[in-house]
Amino acid sequence: MKLKIAIQKSGRLSEESLRLLKDCGINVNNGISKLKTDADNFPIEIFFLRDDDIPQYIEDGVADIGIVGENVLLEKNKKVKIIEKLGFGKCRLSIALPKEVKYNSIKALNGKRIATSYSTILSKYLKEQKVKAEIHEISGSVEIAPGIGLADAICDLVSSGSTLFSNGLKEVEVVLKSEAILISNQKLRKEKIEILNKLLFRIKALRSAKNNKYILLNAPNKKLDTICKILPGMKSPTILPLAEKGWSSVHSVVEENQFWDIIEKLKTNGAQGILVVPIEKMIV
Ligand code: PRP
Numbered sequence: 001m002k003l004k005i006a007i008q009k010s011g012r013l014s015e016e017s018l019r020l021l022k023d024c025g026i027n028v029n030n031g032i033s034k035l036k037t038d039a040d041n042f043p044i045e046i047f048f049l050r051d052d053d054i055p056q057y058i059e060d061g062v063a064d065i066g067i068v069g070e071n072v073l074l075e076k077n078k079k080v081k082i083i084e085k086l087g088f089g090k091c092r093l094s095i096a097l098p099k100e101v102k103y104n105s106i107k108a109l110n111g112k113r114i115a116t117s118y119s120t121i122l123s124k125y126l127k128e129q130k131v132k133a134e135i136h137e138i139s140g141s142v143e144i145a146p147g148i149g150l151a152d153a154i155c156d157l158v159s160s161g162s163t164l165f166s167n168g169l170k171e172v173e174v175v176l177k178s179e180a181i182l183i184s185n186q187k188l189r190k191e192k193i194e195i196l197n198k199l200l201f202r203i204k205a206l207r208s209a210k211n212n213k214y215i216l217l218n219a220p221n222k223k224l225d226t227i228c229k230i231l232p233g234m235k236s237p238t239i240l241p242l243a244e245k246g247w248s249s250v251h252s253v254v255e256e257n258q259f260w261d262i263i264e265k266l267k268t269n270g271a272q273g274i275l276v277v278p279i280e281k282m283i284v
């Protein structure tokens, strides 16, 4: 029994989706076929598909799980289960205009033609904003629409912004923010759920590792109590005596988003020689 995972064939999420599997210790085979492959040390089959088609394939059970942007899921509105946000592929769905066109407010879009592959999300947004515009649904290469006279504006995904830039467009409104998520079929068989849980355990270990840092520092023994309170660690900090009398080395784990606050407090409380090291995997 293998778990079938669908990932984007080519595009913003392809590389990082594959990297996620590899970071989970899965040896993805370089198959001859560009459509699917498998792994030699994990019961998984990988399908390379257009991201827009992935929600449908998952709903139908052609694939069991998949990695897509939240944007695609919202647009397609399929019956699938959201398992986990993945923290990569962050982007926004935005409206953009040719850069020479003047733009003051969203009212400027009234009566305009907007090309997009996200007509569901866009029409909902325009309704909320009380703007009446004409939506031209196209399935790809949306960014060339204004240049060939097909539309006045576009609504498409922006991540680095280089696609907009190289097509002479400027971003004027953000419709939605999005990132990659893991989705699954609503009725997976027990054996498949077991494989999925194994994969999820690894994904979570990677994500916690990314959100935490290992920290080492030296401190005078009389300051150890205060320092241990600042550094809670996974259970409690490790304390090892230094060769120099009256001093100890303290090891702990700190969360990335509290990191600078903690470092400042440690310094004012006498910590010295602070080292911060990335963690590769973290199992709590
Ligand atoms: C999106 C979008 C742009 C590109 C924008 O494509 O359609 O082509 O990303 O990224 P940039 O701001 O970094 O240039 P996506 O990967 O979703 O593929 P698809 O549109 O072909 O489905």
Ligand code: ZN
Pocket (backbone or CB within 6 Å): 050, 051, 052
């Ligand atoms: Zn797409």
